[in-house]
Structures are given as C-alpha cells and as structure tokens.
Amino acid sequence: MILVLVETRESEILDLSLKIINYANHLPDFSDKVSGLMIGEKPISIESKIKNTKLDKIFHFQEEKLGHYAPDAYAAVISKVVNDLSPQLVLAPATAQGNDLLPRVASKLGVGMASECLAVKKRENKLIVTKPIFGGSLLADMELRTTPALLTMKPLEMDSENFENQNNKMEIKELNFSLPADVFQLKVGDLEEPVEEGISLSKARKVVGVGRGIKSKEGLEIHQKLAASLGAAMGGTRVAVDNGWIPPDNQIGQTGKNINPDLYIACGISGATQHIVGCQEAGTIIAINNDPHAPIFSRCDYGIVGDLFEIVPEIIEKLK
Amino acid sequence: MKIAVCIKWIPDTAEKLELREDKKWIATEGIDFTMNRIDQCAVEKAIRIKEERGNEDNIVVFSLGPSEASEGIKMAMAMGADRGVLLTTDEEGWDTSCTAEALASVLESRDFDLILFGHESGDMSNRQTGLRVAHRLNLPCISGIRDLEIFEGSAACKRETEAGLEIYEVKLPAVFTTLGAVLATPRYPSIRGIMKVKKKIIEEIKVNKGTPHLEIVELEKISNERKGEILGDEKKSAVSNLIKKLAKEGLLKGQ
Numbered sequence: 001m002i003l004v005l006v007e008t009r010e011s012e013i014l015d016l017s018l019k020i021i022n023y024a025n026h027l028p029d030f031s032d033k034v035s036g037l038m039i040g041e042k043p044i045s046i047e048s049k050i051k052n053t054k055l056d057k058i059f060h061f062q063e064e065k066l067g068h069y070a071p072d073a074y075a076a077v078i079s080k081v082v083n084d085l086s087p088q089l090v091l092a093p094a095t096a097q098g099n100d101l102l103p104r105v106a107s108k109l110g111v112g113m114a115s116e117c118l119a120v121k122k123r124e125n126k127l128i129v130t131k132p133i134f135g136g137s138l139l140a141d142m143e144l145r146t147t148p149a150l151l152t153m154k155p156l157e158m159d160s161e162n163f164e165n166q167n168n169k170m171e172i173k174e175l176n177f178s179l180p181a182d183v184f185q186l187k188v189g190d191l192e193e194p195v196e197e198g199i200s201l202s203k204a205r206k207v208v209g210v211g212r213g214i215k216s217k218e219g220l221e222i223h224q225k226l227a228a229s230l231g232a233a234m235g236g237t238r239v240a241v242d243n244g245w246i247p248p249d250n251q252i253g254q255t256g257k258n259i260n261p262d263l264y265i266a267c268g269i270s271g272a273t274q275h276i277v278g279c280q281e282a283g284t285i286i287a288i289n290n291d292p293h294a295p296i297f298s299r300c301d302y303g304i305v306g307d308l309f310e311i312v313p314e315i316i317e318k319l320k
Numbered sequence: 321m322k323i324a325v326c327i328k329w330i331p332d333t334a335e336k337l338e339l340r341e342d343k344k345w346i347a348t349e350g351i352d353f354t355m356n357r358i359d360q361c362a363v364e365k366a367i368r369i370k371e372e373r374g375n376e377d378n379i380v381v382f383s384l385g386p387s388e389a390s391e392g393i394k395m396a397m398a399m400g401a402d403r404g405v406l407l408t409t410d411e412e413g414w415d416t417s418c419t420a421e422a423l424a425s426v427l428e429s430r431d432f433d434l435i436l437f438g439h440e441s442g443d444m445s446n447r448q449t450g451l452r453v454a455h456r457l458n459l460p461c462i463s464g465i466r467d468l469e470i471f472e473g474s475a476a477c478k479r480e481t482e483a484g485l486e487i488y489e490v491k492l493p494a495v496f497t498t499l500g501a502v503l504a505t506p507r508y509p510s511i512r513g514i515m516k517v518k519k520k521i522i523e524e525i526k527v528n529k530g531t532p533h534l535e536i537v538e539l540e541k542i543s544n545e546r547k548g549e550i551l552g553d554e555k556k557s558a559v560s561n562l563i564k565k566l567a568k569e570g571l572l573k574g575q
Contacts, residue, residue, distance in 0.1 A: 009483055069486060071462075096481035100463045103448035107455035112417065112533025115447045128537060133444055134333050138346070139540040146533050186460050192478065192485040206571070230572070238357075241501050248501035254333060254442060255357045255500040263571045272334050274442075280544045284571060286562065298548045302565060304558045305550060314559045319572070 001056070002027075003085060003148075005078065005092035005101070006036045008043040016093040016154065018053065023155040024091055025054045029122035032088060035059065037081055039074050040066055042172075051170055061175040069097065070187035075104035076179050082109060087148050089120065089127075094152040102150045113150035114142060120151060135254035135277035194249075201250060204233035206263045209252055209279065210245065211237040213268015213289060213308050217245050222312050223267055229319050235259065237275045253278035268308050271296025288312065321377040321470070323366045324432040326423055326450070327359035327396060329389035330443045343538050345412070355392040358438030360399075360506040362498045366436055367400040367507075369470055378402050382426065384419055386410055390522055397517045398509035404522040415532035416444070420452030422527040428457055432493060434475070439464050439497040446534075450497035461495040462488050466502045 002024045007014040017036075024034040033056035040062060043049070050058050061077045078101065082090060090105070092098035094116045106113035118139075119130040126143045129151060133140045144151070201207065208227040214220055227234045235252040236245065252259055254274040264282035268289060269275060276299050279285065287300035288311050297303045304311055331337070332352040340347045355363075363381065370377040381396040383389045384407040393404035407422055414422075427435065435457075437450030447463070454461030466485075467478035470492075479486040480499060551558040551565075566572050 072460075096464055096479070099447050100451070103451035103463075104455065106417075106448070107420075107452045112415075113448060114534060116445065123537075126537075131445075132542070133539075134331075134337060134346075135442060135445075137333070137337060137542055137544070138339075139542055141537045141539075143535045143537050144533065145535070186462070186488065186490065188486045189489050190487040192487060194480070194484055238501070242505060248505060251501060255361075263566070273336070274333050276544050284566070284569060285546060286566075297550065298545050300548055301546050302562060303548060303550045304562065306555055306558070310555055311559060314555055315562070318559055318563045 001085060001087050002030065002032045002034045002089045002091065003082065003087040004034060004036045004055075005090070005098065006038045006050075006058070007093050007095060007097055008038065008040065011041070011044045013043045013046065013049050014093055014095070016095065018049065019155055019158045020091050020093060020153055021053045021055060023153070023158045024089075026158070027120070030088070035085070035087075037061070037078065039077055040069070046172065050172070055170060057173060058170060059173050059175050063179070065184045066187070068188040068191060070184055071100055071104060072183040072186050073179055074101055075108060076183045077175075078105045079108045080177065081175070082148060090148050090150045092150075092152045094154045098152040102152055106150050109148070111146040111148055111150060112144050113152075114144055115152045117151045117153045118156050120153075135274055136280065137273050137277060198227075199231075199233035201233045201235050201252070201257050201259055204259065205261050206230050206232035207235050207252070207259055207261045207265070207279075207282070208232045209235045209237070209264060209266045209269055209275075210240050211267065211269030211275070212239045214240070214245065215268075217243075219268075219309070220245050222309065222316075226265070226267075226312050226316055229316050230263075230265075232263070232265070233261075237269055237272075266296055266300065267312060269296055270294045271299050321373065321433045322431060323369065323377055323379045324382060324427060324430070324435045325359070325363050325366050325379065325396065325401065326382045326435070326437045326453070327363065327392050328356040328438070328441045328443075329353055329383060329385050329392035330356050330441055333442050337541070339539055339541060343540075344536050345539070353388065353391070355395050356438050356441045356443075357506075358440060358442075358498065358500045359392075360395075361500045361504050362436040362438050363396045363399055363401060364504040364506040365468060365498060366434075368504060369434075369468070370400070373470070380405060380430075380432075382407065382423060384409065384414070384422055384527065393522055394517050395509070397520045398513045399507055400513060403520060406522055406524045407527045408524050409527055409529065411529045413532055413535060414529050415534040416446040416448040417452060417533050418530045420449050420456060421530060423449070424453045424456035426525055426527075427453065434470070434492060435459070435495045437495070437497045439499055447497075450495055454495035457495070459493055459495050460490050461497070462490060463497040464499055465496050466499045468496060468498070468503070
C-alpha cells in the first residue's frame with residue numbers, strides 16, 4: 001500500500017496533500033491502495049474533503065502534548081504507523097514540515113528518502129524518482145532502493161480533483177497509542193509572523209528584480225518607483241543582497257526565494273543560472289540590460305537593450 | 321564552546337553545466353568548484369557566534385570529498401574557522417545516508433556543543449544530511465533556521481515555514497541546519513585571514529562509502545530558454561512596444 005501524509009495548514013487540508021493523494025491513485029506502475037495519515041488538529045472540512053478522495057483508509061493521531069508541531073513526536077507516530085502498515089511508499093508534501101519529517105523517519109527506519117520529487121515510477125522493477133537538481137537546471141532520475149521508500153513531492157500537473165459521489169463509507173480511524181516522553185522535548189515554543197518588506201514576494205503577481213546593473217543603493221529608488229507604479233513586489237539577485245541594496249529576504253534565486261508571478265521585470269540582471277532558477281516559473285519575463293550579450297536575453301520573453309536609468313523612467317512615464 | 325560546521329565542496333552552479341557522456345553526472349573538467357553557498361552562511365554564523373562570545377570558542381570545519389574539497393575547508397578557515405577535517409574519498413555515488421554515517425562516525429567522539437549544516441546543497445539538494453547526522457548522534461535537531469541565539473547550555477532558534485516562524489528552545493549539544501543570507505551574509509576573507517590559513521591544520525581521515533539508498537540513473541538538462549524578443553533599441557519606441565504587449569497580455573491590470 002501507499003501511505004500519504006496529509007498536512008493541514010490554517011485548519012484546512014493542504015491542497016498539495018490532496019494533489020498527492022490523487023497522484024498516488026493514478027500511478028500507472030502501482031496498483032496499491034492509498035491510505036492517509038493526519039497528525040495534530042483535525043482540519044475543519046475534513047469530512048467533506050477527505051471523503052471526496054479515493055482513499056482506502058484515513059488515520060488520525062492527536063495528542064495535546066504535540067502542540068503546534070513537535071518534530072520527534074510526529075516522526076515517532078509516522079514510524080509506528082509505517083511499521084504497522086508496511087507501505088511500499090510513503091509520500092509527503094514537499095513543504096517545510098514534510099522535508100523536516102521524512103529524513104527523521106527515514107533515519108529511524110534505516111531507509112532511503114528523496115526530497116522535492118516531481119514523479120515516481122517503476123522501471124525494470126526499480127523504483128525511480130524524478131527530481132530537480134542543481135537548482136532546477138538539471139532533472140535527475142534516481143533509484144530509491146529501500147522498502148519503504150520515502151518521498152516528499154510536488155507532483156506536476158496533478159489536480160486536487162474532487163471525487164464526488166464516492167459513496168464512501170470511509171471512516172476516520174483514530175489512532176490511540178502512547179509515545180515515550182522524550183519525543184515531546186523538541187516542540188514549538190512560540191510562533192511569529194514573518195517580517196517581509198512590502199508585498200510578499202512568494203505571493204506577488206508582479207515582481208521587479210534588481211541586479212548588479214543598478215550600480216548602487218541610490219540606483220534602487222527609480223526601480224522602487226517602477227514597482228510602486230505596477231503594484232509589484234521587489235526582489236533581486238545575490239549581488240544586490242551582498243551589496244546591501246536589498247534585504248536577504250528579497251533575494252530571488254537558488255539560495256533565495258522561488259517566485260512565480262505573472263510578470264517579472266529583471267533590471268540590470270545578467271541572467272546567471274542561480275538567479276534564473278528562482279524566477280523560471282514566471283509567466284512573462286522582461287529583461288532590461290545594457291549588455292546585448294547578457295544570458296538573460298535568451299531567458300526572457302521580451303528584452304530591451306539599453307541604459308536602465310533611461311529605460312525605467314520612460315516605462316514609469318508611459319504607464320501613467 | 322566547541323562548534324562544528326559541516327560544509328560541501330560543489331560545482332559552482334553559475335557555470336553552464338554539461339552532462340558527462342554516461343549522463344550519470346555532470347562533466348567536471350574545467351568547471352569551477354566552490355563551498356556550497358548556504359554552508360558559507362553557516363560558517364559565517366559560527367564565526368559571529370564566536371566573536372560575540374569573546375573569541376574563545378573553537379570552530380572546526382568538516383567536509384567529505386576528494387582531496388580538492390580541502391579548498392572549501394581553506395575557504396572556511398580564511399573566513400575564521402580554526403581547524404578543518406577532511407573525510408577523504410575517491411569513490412563516486414555517495415548519497416546522503418552514506419555521507420551522514422561517515423560524518424557522524426567522525427563527529428561522535430569529539431563532543432561538540434553546536435553542529436551546523438547548511439539546510440541544502442546547491443547540487444543534490446537532498447535536505448537530509450544534517451537531520452540524519454543528528455539522529456545518528458542522538459542529538460536534537462531543528463532544520464531550516466534563520467535565527468540562532470546561544471545561551472549557557474541552550475540555544476533559541478527561529479525556523480522558517482510557509483505559515484510563519486516557529487520558535488524553539490533547545491538544550492545543547494544540538495544540531496541545526498541553516499538557511500542562507502537571511503541567517504548571515506558571508507564575509508569575504510581578509511588578506512590576513514588568507515595568510516593565517518597556512519598555519520592552520522587540516523586533519524585527513526579516509527572514509528568508505530558503504531551502500532547508498534539513492535543512486536543516480538540518468539540526468540537530463542532542462543532548458544530555460546525563452547523566445548527572447550528584443551524590442552528594438554530606440555528607447556521610446558522600445559518602451560511603447562513593451563507597454564503595448566504587456567497591456568495586450570493583460571499584465572498591467574491591478575496597478
């Protein structure tokens with residue numbers, strides 16, 4: 001069987017978890033039944049959302065001592081369930097929690113784990129996972145050799161499809177077992193809202209990015225005006241962060257954030273791989289750079305070769 | 321306090337990567353290597369902790385790889401780490417569980433108070449090694465932190481998640497895997513720092529791979545090429561053209 005970890009956020013089942021349940025049910029190389037495991041507070045619409053999936057069973061474990069999140073306790077719960085059910089695969093969403101939990105479970109069980117997988121399949125009786133490496137510039141097919149095999153996933157092109165009229169008498173099976181006291185030692189003490197300057201980069205539909213070409217902190221101002229006139233968030237390259245022009249939270253790229261706006265305007269950015277991998281999911285990329293040979297010009301949709309400090313004011317003017 | 325930082329020597333992903341003929345790795349001839357950027361941030365954080373605590377702590381950097389990986393250790397020592405340990409191997413195909421086992425076996429008798437890892441490496445991005453080492457050493461571990469404060473016998477950290485920041489208090493000794501520049505932007509080594517490296521010791525320990533759980537079968541290049549239409553170089557017409565196209569694609573709504 002295949003076990004899917006169902007994560008909740010803001011009292012609702014994470015959409016990505018529903019996608020993974022759907023993905024697990026559609027795997028051509030596996031005819032396994034798919035069951036789910038939820039830990040912590042039950043999400044609000046659990047009855048409707050879960051009963052509209054093609055899950056064979058759904059298990060739930062809750063214990064007050066878990067608090068908001070207790071990594072070792074969660075890992076202990078998952079390990080026990082895995083030992084009881086003997087799944088072939090354990091799938092979790094590729095989130096901060098999934099990526100934190102599965103290596104802990106894998107270590108306890110002495111098995112292999114792969115993170116951020118896009119797909120899983122069987123080839124010549126081998127379990128093969130597909131995942132991006134080198135920041136997303138290469139795709140790797142990797143053999144995962146253990147049973148169970150653990151994966152965190154972001155499956156491509158899979159909807160959180162609703163299986164209406166499942167006629168499903170599926171019950172939520174409440175798990176009841178005690179855990180050793182020491183697994184509760186590590187737990188969240190407090191929660192804090194993230195501090196992001198301006199519009200949140202990860203949610204922004206439009207982003208203006210700055211790089212080496214803005215030359216100085218003073219050069220930032222006209223680009224901030226551009227962002228304001230577009231209602232866009234501001235981000236930039238590692239060079240911009242290292243120079244202190246933008247805060248580290250606004251770095252876009254391999255060691256910064258991944259963004260997926262509808263529109264990304266890259267100003268004075270050369271287009272090196274480690275930046276591009278952070279914005280390659282943008283709908284439309286515009287590049288402005290005075291170097292016609294900059295790699296960005298083959299990695300954008302539209303480009304203007306010219307002086308930033310002439311082009312950007314002109315854009316602001318025309319937008320009025 | 322004894323602080324360990326585990327770092328990885330990896331291909332510089334600024335380089336255009338080509339595949340080896342068997343497609344099981346990249347072609348490494350002529351490629352620049354560097355210390356994984358997020359590991360540089362972890363090294364920087366360790367040095368700042370040492371400086372804030374009066375410069376008496378000892379920072380030892382660990383790295384697993386072929387002899388060239390000692391360059392990463394030297395980089396860390398030029399920044400301010402005190403010693404280095406190179407776990408040497410010429411074998412290919414080390415996966416995260418093999419690496420974690422080797423690192424843990426070397427770390428275990430050395431009684432570090434604080435062990436730092438970068439949260440992920442720029443090449444394989446497995447995000448597991450630190451967690452696996454912590455488990456093997458039976459030490460608490462928090463992954464993906466952006467803030468770390470050291471107290472007597474304990475530490476407080478902030479872990480970044482999609483829903484906000486989780487704050488933990490952890491008893492030392494403990495392991496943390498760190499984020500990048502949001503934790504600490506790494507310094508450029510001073511000339512003095514670089515000169516001092518010559519006097520610092522790198523210990524070498526030969527390690528054996530064991531059996532990996534994960535093995536690369538085949539790599540594929542992903543193209544991030546787009547149509548790249550250049551909108552003419554006369555300023556006013558290029559900009560008009562751009563605005564028209566964006567408006568047509570509905571991208572200027574909601575200003």
